[in-house]
Amino acid sequence: MVDISKFDAAEYLKTPEMIAVYLTDAFETDDPAFITRAIGTAARAKGMADVAKAAGVSRESLYKSLNGQSKPEFDTVHKVLGALGIRLIAEPIDNKAA
Secondary structure: OOOOOOOOHHHHOOOHHHHHHHHHHHHOOOOHHHHHHHHHHHHHHHOHHHHHHHHOOOHHHHHHHOOOOOOOOHHHHHHHHHHOOOOOOOOOOOOOOO
16 A cells, blocks of 8 residues: 655745745635635744744634634734745736736
8 A cells, every 4th residue: 555645835835935936826816715724834834833923923823813714814914924034015917817
């Protein structure tokens, strides 16, 4: 029997650049649950305790906020992204492609 391990994207998110690409792809889904889970995966990659401390929230609260089943406050998301070394950048939607 072949042993297959479960894929965990967090194992591959080693730099802020990799995290930025991963989250950019998540944001493009327009799926809030998917996006919050992706942010949670990035936080796990960097160390949930360290991210929670830098964001000023408890580790338990961060796990609950980023599990994809709750709707975290924007302030929490903003602080977590900052702790991950990521900033949000606004750009216009290409209406020709829509």
